[in-house]
Amino acid sequence: MSRREKTYLIPSHRPEGDDPRDILMERDRLEAIIESSFDGIYITDGSAVTLMINKSYEAISGLRREEVLGKDMRTLETTGVISRSGTLLAIEAGTSVTLEQTFKTGRRAIITSTPTFDQDNNIVMVVTNVRDVTEMYALKGQLEESWAQSKQYRDELEAMRRRLGSRPDLIAVDAATIATIRTADKLAPLDATVLIVGERGVGKSTVAKYIHSKSARKKGKFVTVSCGAIPPETMNEELFGVARDGEVRPGLFETGSGGTIFLNEVGELPPDIQMKVCRLIHEKTITRVGSPDPVRVDARVLASTSHDLEQLTAEKKLQEEFYYCLNALPVEVPPLRRRREDIIPFVQFFASELNKKYNMKKKFSQTALLGLKSYDWPGNVRELHNVVERTIVLSGRNPIELEDLPISDEIRLEEEDLAELTEPVDLRAILRQVERSYLDRAYARFGNVRDAAKSLGLDPSTFVRRRKRDAQ
Numbered sequence: 044m045s046r047r048e049k050t051y052l053i054p055s056h057r058p059e060g061d062d063p064r065d066i067l068m069e070r071d072r073l074e075a076i077i078e079s080s081f082d083g084i085y086i087t088d089g090s091a092v093t094l095m096i097n098k099s100y101e102a103i104s105g106l107r108r109e110e111v112l113g114k115d116m117r118t119l120e121t122t123g124v125i126s127r128s129g130t131l132l133a134i135e136a137g138t139s140v141t142l143e144q145t146f147k148t149g150r151r152a153i154i155t156s157t158p159t160f161d162q163d164n165n166i167v168m169v170v171t172n173v174r175d176v177t178e179m180y181a182l183k184g185q186l187e188e189s190w191a192q193s194k195q196y197r198d199e200l201e202a203m204r205r206r207l208g209s210r211p212d213l214i215a216v217d218a219a220t221i222a223t224i225r226t227a228d229k230l231a232p233l234d235a236t237v238l239i240v241g242e243r244g245v246g247k248s249t250v251a252k253y254i255h256s257k258s259a260r261k262k263g264k265f266v267t268v269s270c271g272a273i274p275p276e277t278m279n280e281e282l283f284g285v286a287r288d289g290e291v292r293p294g295l296f297e298t299g300s301g302g303t304i305f306l307n308e309v310g311e312l313p314p315d316i317q318m319k320v321c322r323l324i325h326e327k328t329i330t331r332v333g334s335p336d337p338v339r340v341d342a343r344v345l346a347s348t349s350h351d352l353e354q355l356t357a358e359k360k361l362q363e364e365f366y367y368c369l370n371a372l373p374v375e376v377p378p379l380r381r382r383r384e385d386i387i388p389f390v391q392f393f394a395s396e397l398n399k400k401y402n403m404k405k406k407f408s409q410t411a412l413l414g415l416k417s418y419d420w421p422g423n424v425r426e427l428h429n430v431v432e433r434t435i436v437l438s439g440r441n442p443i444e445l446e447d448l449p450i451s452d453e454i455r456l457e458e459e460d461l462a463e464l465t466e467p468v469d470l471r472a473i474l475r476q477v478e479r480s481y482l483d484r485a486y487a488r489f490g491n492v493r494d495a496a497k498s499l500g501l502d503p504s505t506f507v508r509r510r511k512r513d514a515q
């Protein structure tokens with residue numbers, strides 16, 4: 044800044060006898076204070092001609108010194124350099140004026156113009172404090188956007204909860220799981236065979252039960268047939284029942300009449316049984332062992348597999364007809380590692396169930412939770428349940444730490460996993476920004492620290508301290 048500009052700063056009149064060197068030093072000191080202010084400062088003389096602006100003003104407004112220095116506020120207003128002049132309003136009103144100002148650069152600020160009077164009550168100077176609100180508006184925009192987004196999520200969750208209302212034990216937080224549940228919702232009322240596909244322990248039986256609970260057959264039985272667990276020699280009798288020597292023993296399929304039959308690991312069924320199940324699906328009839336008479340079984344068939352049925356068909360382990368019989372409406376339950384947002388809710392859900400069961404109050408530390416979230420879970424939800432149970436029962440510590448997990452050796456927390464841990468640091472920064480905008484707004488509204496602090500329930504010294512801190 045040139046000397047000539049500086050001479051505007053200190054009024055030219057001075058008491059007789061003052062040393063001009065002292066005055067110059069005093070002026071420099073004042074200059075330095077104004078220049079180092081975080082707020083923008085804009086000073087005019089009593090007739091609204093610009094005397095000085097500081098660096099912060101340039102930064103906030105995007106205007107350059109030479110665009111405004113020596114200019115009358117009326118000119119700046121009419122040429123659109125600034126929207127409305129606080130200085131002119133303050134001169135007119137004879138008191139402080141606060142308003143929002145837009146600059147020709149598109150930036151925005153809250154300004155407070157305060158007139159200074161001489162002994163004869165003439166305005167000699169107007170000092171305007173300028174606070175940047177561009178960032179605040181950007182933040183406000185971001186905040187509104189995330190509000191809108193979280194409202195959308197809340198609505199979706201709410202809708203999902205309404206649908207899951209009768210099944211509070213069904214965890215579906217990750218978008219991938221929600222998509223699976225949506226598909227299940229569409230298929231549930233159709234009374235058609237659905238093939239539920241997914242790795243071991245992902246929740247295929249759980250989805251089958253869900254479909255049953257949302258179907259017209261929900262009041263009927265849900266009969267699970269563990270296809271791999273029934274010895275082949277007795278399978279026919281167990282599934283289709285026996286009618287021999289006037290004695291009838293109904294099989295599993297018959298007990299499911301009126302409800303749903305769930306064929307778990309359907310690929311394990313031997314070929315002769317596969318064709319009989321096809322008949323059950325298409326004609327809703329079976330024949331008991333020992334009798335040629337058809338018996339009506341009005342059941343819906345759901346099936347699950349963790350194998351590639353197409354490959355089993357190519358290998359001739361699965362009859363082609365049976366494959367087409369099953370595969371018309373497939374639903375995929377993704378592995379847990381592809382729906383990681385479910386992991387922590389699962390842990391919390393299982394932990395609360397197990398704490399009740401064992402009368403404990405164990406919790407997992409945040410790092411342990413992130414460790415669990417980062418693990419790949421080859422055994423999916425079933426493995427997760429086992430790990431949570433083992434840890435709750437065996438760990439001597441509360442909260443349970445990462446090292447207490449039986450899988451801790453296999454967990455490698457990467458930086459991106461820990462990003463969730465460092466989130467509170469970002470959050471703190473965001474909160475500071477929000478706090479700052481509130482402090483600034485209050486100050487702009489009341490024009491003084493005391494009232495602004497009071498409006499926010501703070502004492503003035505805290506208000507000043509926080510404002511200073513948040514500005515850094």
Ligand SMILES: Nc1ncnc2c1ncn2[C@@H]1O[C@H](COP(=O)(O)OP(=O)(O)OP(=O)(O)O)[C@@H](O)[C@H]1O
Nearest residue numbers: 212213214242243244245246247248249349424425
């Ligand atoms: N979405 C879910 N909400 C709550 N619990 C679940 C969910 N998915 C799975 N589980 C629980 O995880 C365990 C394994 O689930 P489930 O038996 O449904 O898996 P699966 O895929 O049918 O297993 P498998 O392939 O071994 O037959 C069960 O204890 C089940 O209650």
